[in-house]
Amino acid sequence: MSNCIVAQSGGPSSVINATVAGVVKANQMNPIYDHVYGGLNGIEGILQERFVDLTNMSEHENLVLRQTPSSALGSCRYKLKRDNVEDFEKIISIMDKYDIETLFYTGGNDSMDTVAALSEYAAKNKITNHRFVGCPKTVDNDLMVTDHCPGFASAAKFIATTALQCWYDVNVYPASRKEVFILETMGRDAGWLAASACLSGKVDLLIVPEQPFDKEVFLKEVKQIVDEKAKCFVVVSEGAHFADGSYLAAGEAKNDKFGHAILGGAGKALETMILNAEAAPRCKVQDLSTAQRCHATEQSLVDVTESFRLGMSALNRSADKTFTGKMVGVKRRAGEEYDAEFFAVEASKVANYVKNFPVEWLLPEYKGITKEGYAYLEPLIHGNPVILMQEGDGLPEYVQPYYMRGDAALVAKK
Amino acid sequence: MSNCIVAQSGGPSSVINATVAGVVKANQMNPIYDHVYGGLNGIEGILQERFVDLTNMSEHENLVLRQTPSSALGSCRYKLKRDNVEDFEKIISIMDKYDIETLFYTGGNDSMDTVAALSEYAAKNKITNHRFVGCPKTVDNDLMVTDHCPGFASAAKFIATTALQCWYDVNVYPASRKEVFILETMGRDAGWLAASACLSGKVDLLIVPEQPFDKEVFLKEVKQIVDEKAKCFVVVSEGAHFADGSYLAAGEAKNDKFGHAILGGAGKALETMILNAEAAPRCKVQDLSTAQRCHATEQSLVDVTESFRLGMSALNRSADKTFTGKMVGVKRRAGEEYDAEFFAVEASKVANYVKNFPVEWLLPEYKGITKEGYAYLEPLIHGNPVILMQEGDGLPEYVQPYYMRGDAALVAKK
Numbered sequence: 001m002s003n004c005i006v007a008q009s010g011g012p013s014s015v016i017n018a019t020v021a022g023v024v025k026a027n028q029m030n031p032i033y034d035h036v037y038g039g040l041n042g043i044e045g046i047l048q049e050r051f052v053d054l055t056n057m058s059e060h061e062n063l064v065l066r067q068t069p070s071s072a073l074g075s076c077r078y079k080l081k082r083d084n085v086e087d088f089e090k091i092i093s094i095m096d097k098y099d100i101e102t103l104f105y106t107g108g109n110d111s112m113d114t115v116a117a118l119s120e121y122a123a124k125n126k127i128t129n130h131r132f133v134g135c136p137k138t139v140d141n142d143l144m145v146t147d148h149c150p151g152f153a154s155a156a157k158f159i160a161t162t163a164l165q166c167w168y169d170v171n172v173y174p175a176s177r178k179e180v181f182i183l184e185t186m187g188r189d190a191g192w193l194a195a196s197a198c199l200s201g202k203v204d205l206l207i208v209p210e211q212p213f214d215k216e217v218f219l220k221e222v223k224q225i226v227d228e229k230a231k232c233f234v235v236v237s238e239g240a241h242f243a244d245g246s247y248l249a250a251g252e253a254k255n256d257k258f259g260h261a262i263l264g265g266a267g268k269a270l271e272t273m274i275l276n277a278e279a280a281p282r283c284k285v286q287d288l289s290t291a292q293r294c295h296a297t298e299q300s301l302v303d304v305t306e307s308f309r310l311g312m313s314a315l316n317r318s319a320d321k322t323f324t325g326k327m328v329g330v331k332r333r334a335g336e337e338y339d340a341e342f343f344a345v346e347a348s349k350v351a352n353y354v355k356n357f358p359v360e361w362l363l364p365e366y367k368g369i370t371k372e373g374y375a376y377l378e379p380l381i382h383g384n385p386v387i388l389m390q391e392g393d394g395l396p397e398y399v400q401p402y403y404m405r406g407d408a409a410l411v412a413k414k
Numbered sequence: 415m416s417n418c419i420v421a422q423s424g425g426p427s428s429v430i431n432a433t434v435a436g437v438v439k440a441n442q443m444n445p446i447y448d449h450v451y452g453g454l455n456g457i458e459g460i461l462q463e464r465f466v467d468l469t470n471m472s473e474h475e476n477l478v479l480r481q482t483p484s485s486a487l488g489s490c491r492y493k494l495k496r497d498n499v500e501d502f503e504k505i506i507s508i509m510d511k512y513d514i515e516t517l518f519y520t521g522g523n524d525s526m527d528t529v530a531a532l533s534e535y536a537a538k539n540k541i542t543n544h545r546f547v548g549c550p551k552t553v554d555n556d557l558m559v560t561d562h563c564p565g566f567a568s569a570a571k572f573i574a575t576t577a578l579q580c581w582y583d584v585n586v587y588p589a590s591r592k593e594v595f596i597l598e599t600m601g602r603d604a605g606w607l608a609a610s611a612c613l614s615g616k617v618d619l620l621i622v623p624e625q626p627f628d629k630e631v632f633l634k635e636v637k638q639i640v641d642e643k644a645k646c647f648v649v650v651s652e653g654a655h656f657a658d659g660s661y662l663a664a665g666e667a668k669n670d671k672f673g674h675a676i677l678g679g680a681g682k683a684l685e686t687m688i689l690n691a692e693a694a695p696r697c698k699v700q701d702l703s704t705a706q707r708c709h710a711t712e713q714s715l716v717d718v719t720e721s722f723r724l725g726m727s728a729l730n731r732s733a734d735k736t737f738t739g740k741m742v743g744v745k746r747r748a749g750e751e752y753d754a755e756f757f758a759v760e761a762s763k764v765a766n767y768v769k770n771f772p773v774e775w776l777l778p779e780y781k782g783i784t785k786e787g788y789a790y791l792e793p794l795i796h797g798n799p800v801i802l803m804q805e806g807d808g809l810p811e812y813v814q815p816y817y818m819r820g821d822a823a824l825v826a827k828k
Contacts, residue, residue, distance in 0.1 A: 012586055041588045070582035077587065161809055165708040168484035171815060172426055173491065174455045181704075199809065286703045290595075294579040298711060301807070381808040384801075393715070394795040395575055395613065401585060 001031070002101040004318065006054070006311075007039030007046060008137075009107035009114070010077070012070035013151025014158075014296040015307040016137045017399075019106045020073065021065045022311020024054045029312075032319050037100065037411060040403045042076035042107070043114060047090055051098070051411040052402045065399050066308055067387055069296035074403035080114045088121045095130050097414050102131040102318045104311075108138035108149075112327055113351035119325030120348075133314050134327035134347045137307070139293045141192035144353040145345045146329030150310055151293070153303035153380035156196030158295045159185055159288060160381060166286060167202035167233055175230040179282040180222060180274055184267035186292060187237035191357040193292070194237040196377050198369045205366040207236040207270070210356050212243035215273060221365055222279040232280065236266045297396050301383025306330060306340060313342040338379030415445070416515040418732065420468070420725075421453030421460060422551075423521035423528070424491070426484035427565025428572075428710040429721040430551045431813075433520045434487065435479045436725020438468045443726075446733050451514065451825060454817045456490035456521075457528060461504055465512070465825040466816045479813050480722055481801055483710035488817035494528045502535045509544050511828050516545040516732045518725075522552035522563075526741055527765035533739030534762075547728050548741035548761045551721070553707045555606035558767040559759045560743030564724055565707070567717035567794035570610030572709045573599055573702060574795060580700060581616035581647055589644040593696040594636060594688055598681035600706060601651035605771040607706070608651040610791050612783045619780040621650040621684070624770050626657035629687060635779055636693040646694065650680045711810050715797025720744060720754060727756040752793030 006023045008016055020038065027036050037051040045051070052073075057065070065072060080087055095103065103118070105111050115134035122130055136143050141152035163183055170181040185193040191208025198206060204225050207213060225232040241247045249265035267285035274283050314328045326344040333339040361373035369377075388397045402409065420437045422430055434452065441450050451465040459465070466487075471479070479486060494501055509517070517532070519525050529548035536544055550557050555566035577597055584595040599607040605622025612620060618639050621627055639646040655661045663679035681699035688697050728742045740758040747753040775787035783791075802811045816823065 008586075012583055041586075044588055068582065069579045071586045074588065075586040077591075157808065161711055162705050162709065164809060164812070165483045165710060166704050168482065168812065168815065169426055169704050169708040171818070172422075172455075172485045172489040174458055174488065177491075284704065286705060287701065288705075289700045290580050290583050290698065291576050291700060291702075291705070294583040295576065296579060297575055378806065378808060383807045384803070387798075389798070392792065393797045394571065394792065395578060398578070398582065401582065404585070 001034045002099045003035040003037060004033040004102040004104065004315070005037040005039045005046065005051065005100050006104040006106070007042045008071040008073045008075050009042035009105060009111040010075060010138065011108070011293060012075055013137050013139050013293050014069050014154040014299050015151050015304045016106055017068050017072045018066040018304050018307035019135045019137065019150060019311035020054070021062045022308040023104055023315045024057050025062055026312035026315035027055070030316065032315060033101070037098070038073045038402055041074035042078060043080060044076040044078045045074065046094060047087065049094055049413050052405065052409055053411050061399060064388055064397050066304055067296055067299065067385065067396060068398040069294035072399055072401050074401065079110055080117050082117050088118065091118065092122070092127060092130060101129065102133060104133050104135060104314055106135040106137045108136070108140065108143065109351060112136070112143070112347045115327065116325060116348040116351050122324065131318055131324035133318055133323065134350070135310055135314050136327055136329060139193065140187060140190055142190040142354045142356070144350050144355045147332040147340065148330055148380060150303060150307035152192060153300040154296070154298070155193055155292050156199070156377060157300045157381035158292055158298050159193055159197050160199035161298060162288065163197040163235065164200035164202055167200065170233065170284070171231050177282065178226050178230050178280050179284065180226065180232045180234060180280045182234045182236060182267040182270050182283065182285045184236050184238060184285060184287040188239040189354045189356070191237050194235050195357050195369050195373060197235040199374070199377055199381065202233055203235050203368050204232050205234045206368045207234065207240045207366055208357055208362070209237055209239040209241060210359050211362050211366070213240050213248060214243070217365055219273065219277045219279045222274055226280045234270065236270055238266050240266050297387055299385055300381045301385045302338070302380055304385050310342055317344060338382070415448045416513045417449040417451060418447040418516040418518065419451040419453050419460065419465065419514050420518040420520070421456045422485040422487045422489050423456035423519060423525040424489060424552065425707060426489055427551050427553050427707050428483050428568040428713050429565050429718045430520055431482050431486045432480040432718050432721035433549045433551065433564060433725035434468070435476045436722040437518055437729045438471050439476055440726035440729035441469070444730065446729060447515070451512070452487045452816055455488040456492060457494060458490040458492045459488065460508060461501065463508055463827050466819065466823055467825050475813060478802055478811050480718055481710055481713065481799065481810060482812040483708035486813055486815050488815065493524055494531050496531050502532065505532065506536070506541060506544060515543060516547060518547050518549060518728055520549040520551045522550070522554065522557065523765060526550070526557070526761045529741065530739060530762040530765050536738065545732055545738035547732055547737065548764070549724055549728050550741055550743060553607065554601060554604055556604040556768045558764050558769045561746040561754065562744055562794060564717060564721035566606060567714040568710070568712065569607055569706050570613070570791060571714045571795035572706055572712050573607055573611050574613035575712060576702065577611040577649065578614035578616055581614060584647065584698065585645050591696065592640050592644050592694050593698065594640065594646045594648060594694045596648045596650060596681040596684050596697065596699045598650050598652060598699060598701040602653040603768045603770070605651045608649050609771050609783050609787060611649040613788070613791055613795065616647055617649050617782050618646050619648045620782045621648065621654045621780055622771055622776070623651055623653040623655060624773050625776050625780070627654050627662060628657070631779060633687065633691045633693045636688055640694045648684065650684055652680050654680050711801055713799055714795045715799045716752070716794055718799055724756055731758060752796070
């Protein structure tokens, strides 16, 4: 037998580690590889030969890993460029050296591009003894082909729960206190996370990137709602923008090294508009920021289970020596009760596309989502996993990040 | 028999409704009053004779009420002024009209002042058939005499959990990415909430109002920590200030109608300092804002149980016809295992004072809290109550706010 390696990339989620736990568990149940290595800090750590050995992970560690937020193996934002042949050669030579047949890479768009690029390079160079498999993960839920992405539903559940709770908070004062509450969520290009706040049943106005922002219409709606019931509950994606493409938060937008805009401040921008136009005398903004993607004490059971099983499915599928350049996706089964199965798709068909929230699921004038939108979102947030706690039941138990275990924990360099 | 009324005031918490549930339950178990009324929107609704009848609340509603965040009876920021005799007369006359012997008022500092003012007025005017009892609640934990305030521990638990989870998030990228993460909590005058983040074991620097902020020292510490381990985790109270008393967030501070500064932006102010001084090249701010006081899906079991039992204790104590002008407080029993009992204190000894986080529990140079601080905080966040969920187990079940149940739900005006 040979070995495999699993690594994580991009922004983390509440259940990204469950995929790693699934890869490890599947190999324990049905050994395909001698060793399951974990690559630290994604492609960056693989290029540096920084691996840990996950093969014999205990059942307890596996359970705790599933509920540990963020990327326990560490992440990176290193983008493999197709013209940088050196990197490709180096990765193949390292895989050869450590007898690594398969690389499992969990991540979003950029990670699927890495999987596609590596498998294309291998095919072009007639390298047949290495396989590259993608496992989707992104709270943004914007990957093509897959019904949804592991990680999204837990973030959606936290957002919907927080929206419900904040609605109770903002409404406690008498009607004489007119107020707008604005909840800002992640979502650079896609409105999935913001839309999921509608599951609370409490959202008056929803602003997502899929529907260009019209200031006049928005302020008219705010005014009308505040007049009618004193409080107005608004949810906005960080990536909400005007018809000309300029972001609401434009004043603060900078670009990161992938050329993606670094956003934040859409809620504050709406607050300024509302106060300036005197659409309401008071406004409060809650930006969920980092918490929404790492609040793992409220994972969706559906989400964490799927993430774990997707890792198992990826490992088991890789027994097929031709299984490469693929991403394992989630397909929703037909039928009244929610159920899902896994399937494989070319990673290249996923990479560098964005799946938007369907505009036909958006109600006019920012009034939220249709029943089709609810029907899609609602089953995904079902169920609460049992969370293992630290002594005293005060805080959750988490694994020590593998990238912090020191050099002694690393696989010896060859 | 006669009747009693319970009402809520000030900023809500995750367990303030548990006190109301306790008042109602105690009267069901050991009837002292014919009716337990709920006054809507605090003193404001009492002055308007807007009551609901909670006497026969079902066990299911009682359980759901305990886990419902914010004030189910509605809140107010109406301050009873001692020179406004009209209000006092009106309250007494309304209590007479509805045969209300006792008013239970849950709230913070201002609410305890209301309890003190009403009982003083009654004493001065030889009114002996009405009693006024305060039940403490404030996420800020800044009330005197009581060991801690119901509501604080659940907010502390959410903050510590979120700090732990965000620490996992901020650390995933390689050491080449130097970054400061700033978590901002509530706490206008007291650092209890910010300090509770230290329970995560992950806080590098803690800035609270009790320790004047020294920019030079802070930036030196940040630089040193970032140099040493690439990531620096900072927690700051919204009310952190310089030695001259000016707030970090001073640019944005306004006063509310009680003369309290409306704060926000201490985290952003630190970010600006760090980036300007080039103490780190990257900074991220998470302001927990409203979520920290209403995130009732992660109540501390100790907290919600105490809040419920404190309501029971208040009702049972009020069988004593001389029991007035008191607040029911929490006393920590001596001994190794955490245990608490209730006691009564003059509301006037609580009102208008602030209990600070002990400076002797703060480590020098913003390095967090001592083991005495841990020993105080840690037992309070223990335990997770079973949360009743909506169908499908996606979102928690909450009671419909009583102030939204329409006029038909109100006690008929006399």
